[in-house]
Amino acid sequence: MSAGARSTWNPVVPRWPERAGPDVDAIRAEFDVPEEFPAAVLAEAARIAAGPPLPDLDATDLPLVTVDPPGSRDLDQAVHLARDGGGYRVSYAIADVGSAVPPGSALDAEARRRGQTLYAPDRRTPLHPEVLSEGAASLLPGEVRGAALWTVRLDAGAGVRSVDLRRARVRSHARLAYPDVQAQADAGTLPDAVALLPEVGRLLQEQAADRGAIELGSPDQEVVSADGGGWTLVTRAPLPVEGWNAQISLLTGRVAARLMLDGGVGLLRTLPRARPEDVARLRRLAPLLGVAWPAGAAPGRVLAGLDLTDPRHLAFLEEAAALLRGAAYTPVDGDPPEDPGHAGVGAPYAHVTAPLRRLVDRFGTEVCLALAAGREPDPTLRAALPELPALMAASDRRTRAVERAVVDATEAWLLAGREGEEFDAVVVDADGGRGTVVLDEPAVRARCAGAGLEPGSRVRVRLEEADVARRSVRFAAVGA
Structure with missing residues (x-):
């Protein structure tokens, strides 16, 4: 999976009949997943939702659309792609959570406690109250919303020519779902806003491979509803459109990281380069598992050529996970860190595109908005950055533990x-x-x-x- 991009979903998210499957409530309790929001948080969210702040700049004429898993309502991102001379213009609106969640507020404190939205087969445990995350702050179609609007101009090869970022009022024109967009891409009938997504997405993927990025793209094990009720497990490989859409998010994360490094302040998502011994071991396994590894090819190029219908290639992919270990959040304060890169992306990278669902993105976006305007970030914001890595690490551990426990429990329940x-x-x-x-x-x-x-x-x-x-x-x- 590409770093920082949501590329999988639970196709059905109902509330399951009693005793239809494993007790997910018990799993949430076991791992201390926050459940109900405190009354003060709900009251604050309701007050903000009743009159959400809107920027002065009006960009509602830009025909943005959202592209997400089916049924999603916590819509962080809206996109519009257009030709721009011999290149491309990428307009990417990110929900303006920074204006809706004041620093030091009850909402802010609760978001720090939660860290991120946790997805389970029966329901979501959101980072923010739903009146904001699925309502007043979400980029729902037809609604005027505040956003951090990135405008990234690319050359003919999808290289970055210029970057602009500012707050703006936006209006999404449609809520699109991955399967439908994939079907439209296959039929050549994509809506105008994303008609260039396959073209730009593939160029960015090729560029990533040239940078040495390592994209595993592994099939995902998912808990879904079974015919007649109950749960079952399926394995689902990501659709091509998910990879193209992820590249837009990754592009934004890369230009955000560049802003932070140039400005000497921010929070990067880092991942060390693969250890030479891990690459050497994978190279030795390749011929045993029927994987071609041309001379001089980087691991990312080899992985991009795998046939995920071949069991031997799936086994190779399993072993390749060893190449991507040690992800962390690394503050920037003055001089850049010794290794600011992200091996999965093949470049410096920051999380800024999912503020409704991930705590750190709100802070990263606020830093970038200040730097893009030629200002120093607010001292309170800057002081919070060193605290975020520990908060996110704890949230990541809890999320992984819950997801693994739900799958393990479902496996045992299916086979009991x-x-x-x-x-x-x-x-x-x-x-x-x-x-x-x-x-x-x-x-x-x-x-x-x-x-x-x-x-x-x-x-x-x-x-x-x-x-x-x-x-x-x-x-x-x-x-x-």
């Missing part, structure tokens, strides 16, 4: 009572008689014991354990 049954599976990693397999159906990923397990091979496995309480599933290779 089927101990002894055999399933077809693919080995995605293995070492010393133990490994990880992914079943063909349902899309369960679990540990498996057995001699001779080989990454990328197809195997028959027998279910040994499915313990819902422990969220544990174990298999053994048949004949091992």
Whole structure:
């Protein structure tokens, strides 16, 4: 997944019938997920929502659209793409959460406690009260909203020529969903606002590969509603349109990072370069898993050429995750950090495009607005930057733990009572008689014991354990 971009979704987000699946409320309680907003926060949000501040600059004639997962209402971003001489003009409006959440307010304190919106199959646990995140601050179609409006002019190869950022009033003209946009792209019937998205997206992807960016693009294991009620698991590869749309967000994050580095203040999203020993190990695995690695090719180029329908390539992708370790938020205050880059992006990068859903983006956007206007960021804002890495790290840990627990519980729940049954599976990693397999159906990923397990091979496995309480599933290779 590209850093900083939301590229997956739960296709259905209902409130599940009682006992239709694992107890997600218990999982949220186990990991101390904040639930109800305090009364003071709700009152403050309602007051702001009743009269949200709007900038003086009127850009409502710009025919922006939003492109998001189906059913989304927390709409952070709206886009419009146009030709600009021999290049392109990217207009990207980001919800103006900074104006809606005053520093030091009850809303601000609660957002710091939460860190980010947490998505589960039954419901969202939002960063901000829904009256703002899905209402007065969201870039809903037909509504006039305040936004941080980025205008990035690109040359014919999608290189950055100029950047402009200012607050403006905007109006989204349509709320588009990934599957529909993909179908329109395939049919050549994209709306004017995003007609250039495939063209610009591919140019930016090619540029990223030239920079050495590492994009895993792995299929995602998702908990979704099953026919007739209840839950099931599916594996879904990202649509091409998601990758193109992510590139617009990544472009904005790159120019934001440049503003911060030039201005000597900000907060970068950093990721160290892959360790040479990890690249060497992956290179050795490539021929064993049927992956071509041309001489001189960077890992990102090799990964971009994988066939995700090939089990051997999926196993290779699994091993490639070792290349992207150590992501962090790194403050900039004066001199740039020793290594300001993000290996996944192949350039310095900052989170600024999802302020409704991620705490740090509000602060990054406010820094960029000040720098773009030739001003020093407010001292209170600047003083908050060193506090954000720890807040975001804690929120990231909690989010990953909840997401993993929900999937683990669903896997065990789906398979409970089927101990002894055999399933077809693919080995995605293995070492010393133990490994990880992914079943063909349902899309369960679990540990498996057995001699001779080989990454990328197809195997028959027998279910040994499915313990819902422990969220544990174990298999053994048949004949091992």
